[in-house]
Amino acid sequence: LIVILDFGSQYSELIARRIRETHVYSEVISYRTSADQLAQLAPKGIILSGGPNSVYDDHAPQCDPAIWELGIPILGVCYGMQLMVQQLGGTVERATAGEYGKAALSIDDPTDLLTNVEQDTIMWMSHGDSVSKLPPGFRRLAHTQNTPMAAIAHPERKLYGVQFHPEVVHSIGGIALIRNFVYHICDCEPTWTTAAFVEEAIREVRAKVGDKRVLLALSGGVDSSTLAFLLHRAIGDQLTCMFIDQGFMRKGEPERLLKLFQEQFHIKVEYVNARDRFLAQLRGVTDPEEKRKRIGHEFIRVFEEESRRLGPFDYLAQGTLYPDVIESANTNIDPQTGERVAVKIKSHHNVGGLPENLRFKLVEPLRKLFKDEVRQVGRSLGLPDEIVRRHPFPGPGLAIRILGEVTPERLDILRDADLIVRQEVNRAQMYHDFWQAFAVLLPIRTVGVMGDQRTYAYPIVLRFVSSEDGMTADWARTPYDLLERISNRIVNEVPGVNRVVYDITSKPPGTIEWE
Ligand code: XMP
Numbered sequence: 001l002i003v004i005l006d007f008g009s010q011y012s013e014l015i016a017r018r019i020r021e022t023h024v025y026s027e028v029i030s031y032r033t034s035a036d037q038l039a040q041l042a043p044k045g046i047i048l049s050g051g052p053n054s055v056y057d058d059h060a061p062q063c064d065p066a067i068w069e070l071g072i073p074i075l076g077v078c079y080g081m082q083l084m085v086q087q088l089g090g091t092v093e094r095a096t097a098g099e100y101g102k103a104a105l106s107i108d109d110p111t112d113l114l115t116n117v118e119q120d121t122i123m124w125m126s127h128g129d130s131v132s133k134l135p136p137g138f139r140r141l142a143h144t145q146n147t148p149m150a151a152i153a154h155p156e157r158k159l160y161g162v163q164f165h166p167e168v169v170h171s172i173g174g175i176a177l178i179r180n181f182v183y184h185i186c187d188c189e190p191t192w193t194t195a196a197f198v199e200e201a202i203r204e205v206r207a208k209v210g211d212k213r214v215l216l217a218l219s220g221g222v223d224s225s226t227l228a229f230l231l232h233r234a235i236g237d238q239l240t241c242m243f244i245d246q247g248f249m250r251k252g253e254p255e256r257l258l259k260l261f262q263e264q265f266h267i268k269v270e271y272v273n274a275r276d277r278f279l280a281q282l283r284g285v286t287d288p289e290e291k292r293k294r295i296g297h298e299f300i301r302v303f304e305e306e307s308r309r310l311g312p313f314d315y316l317a318q319g320t321l322y323p324d325v326i327e328s329a330n331t332n333i334d335p336q337t338g339e340r341v342a343v344k345i346k347s348h349h350n351v352g353g354l355p356e357n358l359r360f361k362l363v364e365p366l367r368k369l370f371k372d373e374v375r376q377v378g379r380s381l382g383l384p385d386e387i388v389r390r391h392p393f394p395g396p397g398l399a400i401r402i403l404g405e406v407t408p409e410r411l412d413i414l415r416d417a418d419l420i421v422r423q424e425v426n427r428a429q430m431y432h433d434f435w436q437a438f439a440v441l442l443p444i445r446t447v448g449v450m451g452d453q454r455t456y457a458y459p460i461v462l463r464f465v466s467s468e469d470g471m472t473a474d475w476a477r478t479p480y481d482l483l484e485r486i487s488n489r490i491v492n493e494v495p496g497v498n499r500v501v502y503d504i505t506s507k508p509p510g511t512i513e514w515e
Helices: 012-021 035-041 065-069 079-087 174-185 194-209 222-238 253-264 275-282 288-310 371-380 408-427 480-493
Strands: 002-006 026-030 045-048 074-077 091-104 122-133 139-143 151-154 159-162 214-217 239-245 269-273 315-317 331-333 340-342 361-363 436-441 446-450 453-466 497-502
Touching: 002 012, 012 026, 012 174, 035 065, 045 079, 045 174, 065 079, 074 079, 079 091, 079 122, 079 159, 159 174, 194 222, 194 361, 194 371, 214 222, 214 288, 222 239, 222 371, 239 253, 239 288, 253 269, 269 288, 275 288, 408 436, 408 453, 408 480, 446 497, 453 480, 480 497
Parallel strands: 002 026, 002 045, 045 074, 074 159, 214 239, 214 315, 239 269, 315 361, 453 497
Antiparallel strands: 091 122, 139 151, 151 159, 331 340, 436 453, 446 453
């Protein structure tokens, strides 16, 4: 185990993922964790994350100074390094020139932490403060043009610091550095593997559940599908999956999902057709948040009713993932007050957010995993690529891709347009070139002409984006001929649509979905 003490950096999770990619388990915990608590966790190494503060701010978050005496190797990253320097008697100052972006690393000592890191390798910097004087016993390992102390060490005490961010993709030598820390300095073994996780998770589920019954809300996304496969492997028919069809999925998807799970994999799935109920809830509703709220509430109602009908169940399985568990997930530390602040842009109603007041006990075997690890687990359990590599699809589905009121007519139109998008993107073999590629229906009409007839019909928006994680995104530079084929087919084959437009807004300032 390697623990990351989180000082509010947007990269804390990324550090954990990078460590796990070396097959060593890692967790993100609060910077407030005491040295005693850390000693109990007995990690083989500790990483102090970056953070938005200056170490000399009044409310700058501090770690327990006793951690330096634990004898556990520690690597400070950016703010983490500055904190180490300050607490151990060195000096940190506002730099005359901060350094932001890529910087070439001049290595003074190519051993230890920097073994196999190439001279002049690019590392990614983002800091306004710099270390100006090292604490006693420390020496410099590397510098850059604007940062005299880019990497430092007290090798005897196994204390290390880097001013750059080895965890980001732009840091070319970052992985080598992380491997040095994990394997050579902390002496970890590469035991965090998909196979080991699956084995352990199955053992735990069996021990916990015994001969009791488990209910799972299946959505067809990668998380709930992986969960279904894992639980089925662990407890067979003690698992019941409930698939609630809200009526907002894509054309053919409910049928496809049922076929796959029931016929191909013999997993018990109860299909609940609740299309009319959800439509009724949305009649006359145009506000996006109100739509999400109603869909979320109705989902819980249907789920409760149906679980009573099919039950009793002792356990509810939830696809909670590690980012939901990290206490600091999506929070920042306010530099003025030292308080954590969370920012909410849109409410996300997922089956995952369910249901707090039900009287089930929870089974959450994926709670240690990041999303990419879930995909690996899913794949190793035999989940087909069409689910493992499916584009993200919002819980409220097409209901938030029809702007304004959702009606059966509009759903039919959008489903047909969406199918054409999928078919043409697949035909061009570009599905995996996009983070998402989908259609949105606007509730307005524009004038067109077809044959000799004037038309007055809906426009369809194509929203194709590239992204790493959905947090930021850019509009995709889709080839014109693909756009042309899609546009021609939609206008010709989907009655009710006479115009197709392409969204060229990045996120931010736009979001990926339109509602
Ligand atoms: P936005 O639109 O906020 O979307 O840029 C970011 C990512 O999240 C997906 N998304 C959702 N996923 N329930 C979900 O499960 C939701 O309510 C929801 N809203 C947006 C969106 O598709 C994109 O991948």
